[in-house]
Amino acid sequence: MRTKRKTRSAKAAPAKPPDVWRLRLYVAGQTPRSLTAFANLKRLCENHLKGRYTIEVIDLVETPRLAREDQILAIPTLVRKLPEPVRKIIGDLSNTERVLVGLDLIAAPRTSA
Numbered sequence: 586m587r588t589k590r591k592t593r594s595a596k597a598a599p600a601k602p603p604d605v606w607r608l609r610l611y612v613a614g615q616t617p618r619s620l621t622a623f624a625n626l627k628r629l630c631e632n633h634l635k636g637r638y639t640i641e642v643i644d645l646v647e648t649p650r651l652a653r654e655d656q657i658l659a660i661p662t663l664v665r666k667l668p669e670p671v672r673k674i675i676g677d678l679s680n681t682e683r684v685l686v687g688l689d690l691i692a693a694p695r696t697s698a
Contacts, residue, residue, distance in 0.1 A: 606638040607666040622661035625678035
């Protein structure tokens with residue numbers, strides 16, 4: 586008795602964008618810079634990842650030991666946990682283009698030589 590083997594198509598399926606982006610924002614209390622970073626992040630996510638993201642805010646004033654896990658040296662710092670690879674962006678996230686490039690949501694602009 587013969588069994589049929591399923592063969593895979595030579596054509597690979599296109600890469601599927603991640604279902605959920607896991608973002609972690611490290612801040613130090615309710616400072617103006619921390620609040621600005623969160624507001625900017627929320628706006629960017631709503632505009633570019635609507636319904637496909639989670640934001641975890643880690644207040645290092647309350648839990649400073651958590652900074653060690655992601656090797657946080659400055660605040661505010663955004664860490665993209667998923668999709669991999671992990672990415673970090675330091676600052677208040679006010680430079681939209683830089684943040685989008687840092688998160689790999691858009692390609693880096695080409696510079697002319």
